[in-house]
Amino acid sequence: MTDETAEQAKQTELSERLAVLKKNKAFIVGASILAFWIISAVFGKLIARYDQDFMDYESINSAPSLKYWFGTDSNGRDVFSRVIIGSRVIIVISFLATLLGAFLGASLGLTAGYLKGKFDMVLMRILEAISAIPVIIIALLAVAAIGRSSSIITILIIGFIFTPNVARTVRAAVLGESELEYVAAAKLRTEKTGHILFREVLPNVLPTLIVEFTVRLGYAIFAVATLSFLGAGLEAGSPDWGTQVADTWSLIFTNVWWPTLFPSLAIASVAVSINLISDALLEVFEL
Amino acid sequence: MSTANTPTLELRNLEVSYTVRGIDRQVLRDVSLSIAPGEAYGLVGESGCGKSTAAFAAMRYLPRNGKITAGSILFEGKNIVDIGEGDVAKLRRSAISMVYQNPATALNPTIRIGKQIAEVFVLNGASKTDALEMAQAALTRVQISDPAQVMRRYAHQLSGGMAQRVVIAMALASNPRLLVMDEPTTGLDATVEAEVLDLVRELRRDTGTAVLFISHNLGVIRNMCDRVGVLYAGALVEQGATADLFNNPSHPYTVGLLRCIPRGGLHKSVDRLDTIPGTPPALGTHFDGCVFADRCALVEDKCRSTQPQMVNISGSHIARCFHSDKASGLPRSVEQIEIKATSTSRTANVGDGLLNVSHLSKVFTQDGHQVRVINDVSLTLGVGETLGLVGESGSGKTTIAKLVLGLVAPEEGGVVTLDGKGLAKTLNRRDVQDVGAMQIVFQNPDQALNRRHSVTRIVSRAVERLRGFSVRSSIDRAHELLLGMRVEASLHGARPVQLSGGLKQRVAIARAFAGAPQIVLCDEPTSALDVSVQAAILNLLVDLQKHDKTSFIFISHDLGVVRYISDRIAVLYLGRVVEFGTSQRVFGGPFHPYTEALLSSVPNIDGTTRKRIPLTGVVPSPSNPPSGCVLNPRCPRKVGSGYESLCESEEPNLNEVEPGHFMRCHIPMAKLKQLQN
Numbered sequence: 007m008t009d010e011t012a013e014q015a016k017q018t019e020l021s022e023r024l025a026v027l028k029k030n031k032a033f034i035v036g037a038s039i040l041a042f043w044i045i046s047a048v049f050g051k052l053i054a055r056y057d058q059d060f061m062d063y064e065s066i067n068s069a070p071s072l073k074y075w076f077g078t079d080s081n082g083r084d085v086f087s088r089v090i091i092g093s094r095v096i097i098v099i100s101f102l103a104t105l106l107g108a109f110l111g112a113s114l115g116l117t118a119g120y121l122k123g124k125f126d127m128v129l130m131r132i133l134e135a136i137s138a139i140p141v142i143i144i145a146l147l148a149v150a151a152i153g154r155s156s157s158i159i160t161i162l163i164i165g166f167i168f169t170p171n172v173a174r175t176v177r178a179a180v181l182g183e184s185e186l187e188y189v190a191a192a193k194l195r196t197e198k199t200g201h202i203l204f205r206e207v208l209p210n211v212l213p214t215l216i217v218e219f220t221v222r223l224g225y226a227i228f229a230v231a232t233l234s235f236l237g238a239g240l241e242a243g244s245p246d247w248g249t250q251v252a253d254t255w256s257l258i259f260t261n262v263w264w265p266t267l268f269p270s271l272a273i274a275s276v277a278v279s280i281n282l283i284s285d286a287l288l289e290v291f292e293l
Numbered sequence: 294m295s296t297a298n299t300p301t302l303e304l305r306n307l308e309v310s311y312t313v314r315g316i317d318r319q320v321l322r323d324v325s326l327s328i329a330p331g332e333a334y335g336l337v338g339e340s341g342c343g344k345s346t347a348a349f350a351a352m353r354y355l356p357r358n359g360k361i362t363a364g365s366i367l368f369e370g371k372n373i374v375d376i377g378e379g380d381v382a383k384l385r386r387s388a389i390s391m392v393y394q395n396p397a398t399a400l401n402p403t404i405r406i407g408k409q410i411a412e413v414f415v416l417n418g419a420s421k422t423d424a425l426e427m428a429q430a431a432l433t434r435v436q437i438s439d440p441a442q443v444m445r446r447y448a449h450q451l452s453g454g455m456a457q458r459v460v461i462a463m464a465l466a467s468n469p470r471l472l473v474m475d476e477p478t479t480g481l482d483a484t485v486e487a488e489v490l491d492l493v494r495e496l497r498r499d500t501g502t503a504v505l506f507i508s509h510n511l512g513v514i515r516n517m518c519d520r521v522g523v524l525y526a527g528a529l530v531e532q533g534a535t536a537d538l539f540n541n542p543s544h545p546y547t548v549g550l551l552r553c554i555p556r557g558g559l560h561k562s563v564d565r566l567d568t569i570p571g572t573p574p575a576l577g578t579h580f581d582g583c584v585f586a587d588r589c590a591l592v593e594d595k596c597r598s599t600q601p602q603m604v605n606i607s608g609s610h611i612a613r614c615f616h617s618d619k620a621s622g623l624p625r626s627v628e629q630i631e632i633k634a635t636s637t638s639r640t641a642n643v644g645d646g647l648l649n650v651s652h653l654s655k656v657f658t659q660d661g662h663q664v665r666v667i668n669d670v671s672l673t674l675g676v677g678e679t680l681g682l683v684g685e686s687g688s689g690k691t692t693i694a695k696l697v698l699g700l701v702a703p704e705e706g707g708v709v710t711l712d713g714k715g716l717a718k719t720l721n722r723r724d725v726q727d728v729g730a731m732q733i734v735f736q737n738p739d740q741a742l743n744r745r746h747s748v749t750r751i752v753s754r755a756v757e758r759l760r761g762f763s764v765r766s767s768i769d770r771a772h773e774l775l776l777g778m779r780v781e782a783s784l785h786g787a788r789p790v791q792l793s794g795g796l797k798q799r800v801a802i803a804r805a806f807a808g809a810p811q812i813v814l815c816d817e818p819t820s821a822l823d824v825s826v827q828a829a830i831l832n833l834l835v836d837l838q839k840h841d842k843t844s845f846i847f848i849s850h851d852l853g854v855v856r857y858i859s860d861r862i863a864v865l866y867l868g869r870v871v872e873f874g875t876s877q878r879v880f881g882g883p884f885h886p887y888t889e890a891l892l893s894s895v896p897n898i899d900g901t902t903r904k905r906i907p908l909t910g911v912v913p914s915p916s917n918p919p920s921g922c923v924l925n926p927r928c929p930r931k932v933g934s935g936y937e938s939l940c941e942s943e944e945p946n947l948n949e950v951e952p953g954h955f956m957r958c959h960i961p962m963a964k965l966k967q968l969q970n
Contacts, residue, residue: 022314029315187741190700191804193720195758196728209745 027290036282039275047094054087058245067262077264079254085265088245089272095246096234097276099157099164100226106165108219111172116203116211118173119180130177133170141167141229142236149238157240164229168222175218179211220284224277231273247273299370300327301471301503302351307364309343309350309527311576318577320346322528322584323364330470333497333504335518335535337511339550339823340794341573343527344507348473351505352389353381369470386416390464394476396456400448406432406459407444413466431462436492438910452911454485458492465496473505478513482685483850484908487894490517491905509823511554512896515539520609523547526574526584532603533610539900541621543612545589548623553828555857556898558880561679561835566828566857570626572793583614590624591616646710647844648674648731648812653696653707655689655868664916667692667703667868671947674812674861677842681859681876683852683891687912689868690848694814697846698731699723712811729759729808736817738797742789742804748775749785752803759808774803778833795826802833806843814846819854831858852895856880864888867915867923870947874954883966885956886930922959930968934960 027033046053055075056062062074062082070077076085114133118126145163149155183189184207192202234240234248247269254265309321321343328334336344349355351366353373365372368384376384393399401409407428414424425444432440435458448456457477464472477493478486490513497504508514514521515535522532523544531544542548552567559566571588574580582597583589589596595615603611614620655667667689674680682690695701697709699720709716711730717723735741742751753771756762762770775785778799789797798818805813815834819827835858837843849855855862862879864872864887872885879888890908897903906929913919919926921941931940936959947957958965 022316026315187735187737188743191733191735191741191755192743193700194698194728194732195755195808196720196725197758206743210743212745 023290027286030286030290032282033286033290036279036286039279040283043093043097043272043276043279046090047097050091050094054084054090056084056087058088058091059083060087067257067265070264076268077262079250079265080257080262085250085268088250089247089268092245092247092250092269093272093276095157095240095244096227096230096248096273099160099230099240100223103161103164103230104168104219104223104226106161107168107222108172108215110165110169111174111218112176112208112211112215114169115173115176116180116208119177120184120199120203120207122181126177130174133173136167137170142232142238145233145238146236155233155238155240160230160233160240164226167229168226172215172218172222176211176215179214180207183207183210217284217288220280220287224280224284227273227277227280300367301330301332301369302505303327303367303370304347304351305365305367307347307350307366308362309346309355310360310362311346311356312358312360313576316577317362319362319579320359320527320576321350322526322580324524324527324529325364326522326529326532328471328503328505330503331497331501332520333506333518335506335508335514335521336524337508337514337521337550338524339509339573339825341576342524344509344524345475346527347524348391348475348505348507351471351473352385352391354385354391387467388469389471389473390467390469391473391475392457392460392464392477394479396453396460396480397448399460400456402448404447405444406446406448406451410444410459410463410466413463417467427466428462431466432459434465434496435459435462437462452485453481454489454911457481457485457489461489461492461496465500465502468500469502471505472502473507475507476509477506479508479510483852483894484685484890486513487896487905488907490896493517510896511539511551511824512898515898515900516896523550526578526580528584528613530585530614531610531612533606533612534608536900537607537610539898541606541610543606543610543617543620544585544614545591545616545620545623546585547612548620549588549626550824551898552625553824554898555828555831555853559857560876561831561858565832565835568626568829568832569825572795585614590626591619646673647676647678647712648672648697648846649708649710650693650697651708651710653693653709654704655692655696655701655707656704659916662916664914665868665918666915667696670865670868670870672863672870672873674844674846676811676844677838678860679838679845679847679858681855681862682846682848682865683850683855683862684865685891685912686850687867687915688865690865691816692868693865694733694816694846694848698733698814699728725759725761730811731814732805732808732810732812733814733816734798734801734805734818737821738789738794738801739821741801742797744789747786747788748780748792748800751789751800752807755804755807771803771807774806775800778803778806793826794822795829798822798826798830799833802830802837806837810843812844812846814848816848817850818847820849820851827854834858852892864891867913867918869923869957870955871924871957872955873947878951878954883962883969885958886928886960886965887924889969890929922957930960930965934964934968936960 060083062078065078066082067080068074068078074084074086076089078084114129118129144167148159148163152159189202189206192206231248234246235252237252240246240249250269251266258266304324304326307321307324308319310317310319324347336347338344350361361374366374373384407425410428410431411424414427415421419427429440429444432443437443437455437458451459478489481489494517506518518535520533521535521538522529523546525546531538531547542551549569553569555566569588582599583601586592586596601613601615603613604617605611606617651671653667653670654665657664657666670693672680682693684690696703699718702718711727716727720728749768749771752774753767756770757764757767772785776782780796780799784792784796819830822830831854834845838845847855847858856876859876861875863870864885866887872879872888884892890906893903893906908927908929910927921943922945925931925940928940931937939959945957945959947955950956950962
């Protein structure tokens with residue numbers, strides 16, 4: 007670094023890493039799939055060939071053809087259009103739910119890992135108790151108690167359920183960080199605990215948090231799909247993948263497999279693409 | 294297979310590259326060297342120069358992103374660059390062994406020591422029962438006390454010195470013809486290092502194994518090796534018989550390296566330390582000319598355009614330099630720093646006792662046991678003075694620093710007085726002035742600087758909190774401080790990871806000075822740095838002290854460094870001060886027996902041999918200190934002093950044996966003087 011300035015060195019390092027990332031096959035595949043679904047989520051109505059609720063009574067349960075690429079369901083609705091448009095609900099809800107879980111988990115994990123002692127003991131035992139209850143049961147109980155399903159409730163439930171996992175991961179990272187001397191140095195300039203937690207320690211556990219976030223996001227996709235499959239996830243009638251599978255799966259026995267297969271593939275492809283991306287990020291940024 | 298004149302290991306024009314972030318970066322450049330059977334070859338150089346890469350290449354053990362791009366590695370005349378994995382494994386099993394830097398990670402924590410060593414014998418064809426017997430014999434050979442008992446232990450139950458002996462025993466188990474030792478004593482205390490080196494020397498005499506010895510410590514190399522090679526930026530710049538090379542260094546880099554080291558009792562009041570200007574090149578830099586040209590005081594145009602060849606100095610002594618005849622006359626490099634307003638001028642009220650620490654103790658609870666790690670420590674420090682704290686690891690040096698700073702609360706009865714004012718026990722009950730008045734420079738700047746914050750922010754935030762400046766003026770002040778510490782403006786926006794070790798430590802020093810401190814504690818501030826960088830940092834600290842009368846508490850295990858920078862010295866053993874006095878008194882003798890042993894264990898760089906006063910056994914656990922004088926089971930002077938029974942029954946007080954010189958020993962000064970002559 008004799009001639010170039012540090013800023014240039016920083017640029018070089020980042021651009022070198024990005025260059026490696028761009029060559030990473032897992033990343034290319036994952037990012038392409040995810041990009042497709044994000045575009046679908048944003049511009050779904052433009053890509054879709056028909057309205058999601060348009061029913062063609064002439065062709066009920068018709069097999070994939072040039073007219074209906076993924077075939078039609080028992081109401082004569084275009085499966086392709088419903089899969090494309092359905093991406094928005096699942097992606098937005100999963101993202102928001104994971105964000106909530108990451109926020110709550112990071113806050114609790116930071117505090118527990120930094121303060122240690124009794125607070126840490128009690129909090130972690132409570133979180134372990136929560137993570138022992140299956141997500142589906144909590145969701146079904148919540149729907150039964152409230153009397154209807156809604157996306158807000160789904161977000162709250164999944165966020166709540168994810169909190170212990172995120173908290174545990176963040177806490178483990180914070181335990182190591184808080185032993186480092188920059189924390190002592192912050193105390194030696196009279197910093198308050200809040201500042202040390204969020205301005206000093208948090209940025210250093212951020213990579214861990216980002217990886218945990220992507221892993222959780224993959225699970226969230228499954229969780230949202232599962233809940234809507236069980237009818238406990240979203241408002242009735244919304245064109246999301248889980249509901250589509252739930253509405254059509256019994257048709258498989260009459261050899262009408264397309265209305266079930268394509269939404270299922272969509273769910274799997276989003277989950278896989280997120281995992282591919284998180285693996286590639288882990289590798290390239292040496293986390 | 295090998296005849297008398299076939300070298301055990303020969304590297305011929307070896308080039309090695311690492312692929313980092315998709316780009317090949319050259320690490321070794323045209324390295325040629327050979328090691329004869331029974332010879333010890335030392336490879337020295339600063340960090341990042343390729344020492345370990347050379348060692349790993351010799352064992353065909355490069356990391357996955359490393360590859361040999363040119364040249365050959367001949368083991369007993371046979372090229373091993375292209376042989377298959379199976380043959381490599383066979384070589385490592387029976388002919389080449391390695392001793393790593395960190396014995397704690399070189400041993401498997403889940404397998405008992407005996408079984409671990411026996412595995413080597415089993416691999417070479419011994420039966421399981423025979424192998425266990427052979428393992429015990431191997432432990433006996435490395436002079437471990439009670440080998441039968443060590444056989445049953447796990448790695449974590451061994452001290453660092455014992456673990457390294459076990460690693461050496463394993464390495465020697467296959468009767469290797471080449472032993473590669475990569476910084477084998479770097480993590481060990483001086484007294485343990487001396488013992489391990491004695492052992493290696495003895496084993497070498499007995500076995501006649503060829504050794505490739507890698508170290509950054511010139512003193513160790515000088516005492517251990519027959520021939521030495523100096524690496525810089527992956528190129529071998531000088532090579533020769535040890536005495537020739539040290540007495541007549543002929544490459545400007547070697548000359549500079551030797552001059553950087555504080556030695557021969559040099560003190561800050563007498564002279565500054567030499568440094569090597571500039572910084573080592575980044576990994577994989579391409580050179581048209583000499584690799585050292587950018588930092589060389591003798592550089593000419595030719596040096597930048599043409600690669601110098603090895604020239605013969607005398608006998609086998611060679612140097613890769615156009616000016617090897619002029620190297621010894623290399624102009625001195627003592628960077629003079631103009632200190633620009635580092636802190637506000639202040640007047641201390643009390644002449645002598647700026648800081649008074651009295652009866653400081655600390656008890657930690659460990660597995661339900663009370664462990665007294667600091668026992669009744671009292672110290673004083675004057676304005677503009679440096680107090681050096683020395684002692685082996687576990688002696689409580691760092692804990693004392695934390696107690697003084699208030700990061701850890703002392704036990705009842707311990708008092709810290711600054712400028713006549715008693716300080717609160719813990720940091721959060723001290724006011725901002727008191728906190729700012731005492732700051733610390735930590736050992737490891739990688740951990741001490743928040744890697745997510747910019748250099749400016751690290752320093753300006755400290756100014757803001759400790760001086761109450763506005764954000765704007767804190768930033769201005771931070772830039773001033775950083776420039777004063779020689780951190781260029783172009784680096785102020787950088788993150789710590791983008792800086793070299795020396796620059797990071799300068800940032801840490803700037804932060805410590807942000808609150809206009811009266812006292813700065815330095816906890817091994819240079820032990821993670823190369824010697825040339827260490828010299829520059831020590832010069833900086835001395836300049837700062839001269840400029841604004843800052844006092845230092847300087848913790849180090851390196852006695853040369855402590856001697857250079859300290860006005861007073863406190864020698865610690867098991868949380869107790871065993872000797873305290875002015876630098877001249879403590880280093881002038883007569884010595885406390887522990888100080889004597891410490892001093893004698895430092896490998897000497899000037900080649901003079903000195904009788905080593907061994908400190909036998911291991912440091913006892915502070916949870917179960919020996920009765921009487923805590924040093925007595927290891928004391929080199931107890932036996933024959935006539936005070937044996939007193940030493941074993943009663944703990945001595947810290948007595949003033951002469952004005953300003955305190956010692957915790959039953960043996961009177963006159964008797965010590967007589968014993969030590």
